C-alpha cells in the first residue's frame with residue numbers, strides 16, 4: 202500500500218475502522234459490566250482508550266502475519282479477526298472461548314488467525330515474538346510478527362535480550378510499545394529518566410519511530426512502513442505509540458495515582474471521537490447510528506453466546522500438557 | 525535455510541587493533557602523551573599504578589604455570605587488560621565498593637589483601653576464608669569493600685546498583701563500581717540493572733571491559749551497534765568510550781564518572797576498548813576459534829609497557845627499578861605460595877559448617893554418616909596434593 206493511499210482513507214475505510222474500534226470499546230464496556238456481576242473471573246485489563254493503536258497496527262498486516270501481545274489483549278484479538286463470541290466466551294472461561302476456556306482474559310490465543318497470545322508476565326512474551334519471527338525467517342514464509350507491549354515491559358531484562366537477537370539476526374518483527382504513561386500505578390517518569398522510549402532501539406542499531414495514536418490511519422501508515430521493512434528487508438523496527446488508558450490498570454484498580462482532570466483531558470483527545478468527527482465532516486454522520494446499532498447487537502450476541510456456552514470438561518486440564 | 529545463512533552459526537571474525545571512532549586516548553602506545561593531553565594523576569600515583577599492573581602481569585604468568593602443573597584447578601587472567609582493571613580502581617577511594625567480574629581480583633591486592641590470602645583462595649585450602657567453596661579467582665574481600673565475585677556474568681550491574689543505593693540510603697558518599705565484559709552486555713541483568721540505576725540515580729559506575737571476546741564469541745556477534753557505550757544511551761546514562769589499554773584515559777574517565785556519582789549526578793558507564801591477550805580461562809584454547817595473528821598485532825599496544833614507557837620518559841622509572849620490582853615480586857610469590865600450598869584442605873566436617881549457627885538434627889546425622897564413610901574408605905582430602 203502506498204503512503205498516500207494510507208493517509209487518505211476512503212469513506213468505506215473510515216466506517217470500517219470506526220466499527221472495529223467501536224466494537225472493542227462497547228465489547229469491553231459490556232465485559233466490565235458483567236465482570237462486576239461476577240460473571241467473569243480472574244484478571245481483566247481493559248484496552249479502552251488505546252483502540253487506535255491495535256486497530257491501526259493490525260490493519261497494516263497481512264491476514265497470515267502474527268501478533269504476539271501481553272494481557273491487555275481483547276482489542277488485539279478482535280482486530281486480528283477472532284470473533285467477539287469466542288473472545289467473550291474466553292473471558293467467561295467457557296469451552297467455546299479462543300483458548301477453550303483455559304486462558305481467560307489475559308491469554309487469548311487463536312492460531313488460525315495468527316494470534317499467538319496473550320501473556321501475563323510483563324515483557325515475557327517479547328522473546329517469544331522474536332522466536333516466532335525467527336521461525337518465519339527460517340521457513341522463509343514471508344510472514345511478519347507484530348509484538349505489542351506496555352511501557353513497563355521495556356525495563357525488563359528479557360526485552361533487551363529479545364531486541365538484541367532480533368537486531369543481530371535481522372528478524373522480521375515489529376515491536377510496538379503502547380506507551381499509556383503508566384505501568385500499573387507507576388508513572389513513566391518514575392520508571393526512567395528517558396521518557397522517549399523509542400531510544401531503547403539505539404543500542405541495537407535498530408530502526409525506530411515514535412508517534413501518537415490520535416489518527417488510526419496515521420498509525421496504520423507508520424506501522425506499515427515498519428512491516429514493509431520487516432517483510433522486504435528482513436529488518437526489525439521498534440515503535441513507540443503514545444496513547445492512554447481511560448480505565449484503571451485492571452478491573453481491581455481504582456487508579457488513585459492520577460487526577461480526574463488528567464483523564465478528562467485525555468478523553469477529549471479520544472481517537473474514536475476524532476474518527477467520528479472525521480466521518481461527520483465527510484458528510485456521512487448519518488451512518489454512525491447504524492454502526493452503533495450493529496455493534497450493540499454483536500456485543501449482545503457475544504454475551505448471550507458466552508453465557509450459554511458450557512464450561513470446559515474437567516478432562517481438559519490434562520489434555521494440552523504433553524503432545 | 526542453508527547452514528551458512530544460519531544467523532546463529534559462530535563467526536571467526538577477529539577485531540583488529542584500530543581504536544574505534546570516538547574513543548578517548550591520552551597516552552600513545554610509544555609512551556608519549558597525545559598532543560594537548562596531560563597526565564591525569566600525580567607522579568607517585570602513576571608509579572604505584574604501574575607497579576600494580578606489572579605485578580598482576582607477573583602473578584598471572586606464574587599462576588598460569590601452576591595451573592598447567594595441576595596445582596590450581598582453574599585460573600582467569602587479566603593479560604592485556606591491566607589498564608582497564610587497575611587504572612579504573614586507582615580512581616576510587618578505599619571505601620568505594622568494587623563489584624568484580626573474573627579479571628579484577630588483583631584490585632584486592634592493590635587494596636591491601638595479603639598475597640597469602642589470595643593464594644589460599646586459589647588453592648581452596650583450610651586457610652581460605654571461603655574454605656574452597658568458591659572457584660579460584662573468587663577471593664573474598666568485604667573488609668576492602670570488594671564484593672566476592674559472582675560467576676554469573678552481568679550480575680555486577682544490579683549488584684553494584686544495590687550497593688550504591690545502600691550507600692545513598694545510609695547517607696554515605698561512597699560509590700560502587702561494577703565491572704563486566706562485553707559479553708555481559710547481552711544479558712538481561714545488564715539492562716535491568718542499568719534501568720534501575722538510572723531511575724533511582726544510583727551513585728554507580730559501570731566499567732565494561734570490551735576485550736572483544738566472550739569466550740569464543742566476538743563482539744560482532746553480540747552487538748549490532750557501533751559500540752557498547754551506546755548501551756547506556758537508552759537508559760539516559762552518560763557514557764564514555766576510552767582506549768582501554770591507556771591507563772591515563774581509563775583513570776581520567778573513571779575519575780570523572782566517580783565524581784559525578786559522588787556528587788549526586790547519578791550513574792555512568794565506561795567502555796574500555798581492549799583485547800584479551802590470552803585464553804578466556806585455563807579451560808579454553810583460543811587458537812581453535814580465533815586468528816592469533818590478530819592477537820600478535822595487539823601486542824605493541826600493551827597497556828603495561830605503555831605506562832612504563834611514559835614513566836621512563838618522565839624519569840620516574842629505570843631498568844634497575846624494573847628488575848627490583850620483578851625479582852622481589854617473583855620471590856615473594858614463590859615464598860608465599862610455598863606456605864599456602866603446605867596448608868591442608870579444609871576437613872570434610874567443614875562441609876557442614878557455616879549454614880546454621882547450631883547444626884540441625886539432619887545436618888548432624890549427615891555429618892556423622894560422612895565421618896563413618898571416611899573412617900572406612902578414607903578421604904580424598906587426606907591425600908597429598
Ligand SMILES: Cc1ncc(C[n+]2csc(CCOP(=O)(O)OP(=O)(O)O)c2C)c(N)n1
Pocket residue numbers: 273321322323324350351352353354355381383384385450
Ligand atoms: C515480570 C512481571 N512483573 C510484575 C508483574 C505485575 N504487573 C502486571 S501488569 C504490570 C504493569 C505493566 O505496565 P505496562 O507494561 O506499561 O503495560 P500496561 O498495563 O500499561 O498495558 C505489572 C507490574 C507482572 N505481571 N510480570
Ligand SMILES: Cc1ncc(C[n+]2csc(CCOP(=O)(O)OP(=O)(O)O)c2C)c(N)n1
Pocket residue numbers: 626627675676677704705706707708709733735737738739800804
Ligand atoms: C549468566 C551466565 N551465562 C553464561 C556464563 C558462562 N560464561 C562465563 S564467562 C562467559 C563470557 C563472558 O564474556 P565477557 O562478558 O566478554 O567477559 P570476559 O570473559 O571476556 O572478560 C560466559 C558466557 C556465565 N558465567 N553466566
Ligand SMILES: [Mg+2]
Pocket residue numbers: 351352353379380381382383384385
Ligand atoms: Mg503502560
Ligand SMILES: [Mg+2]
Pocket residue numbers: 705706707733734735736737738739
Ligand atoms: Mg569479553
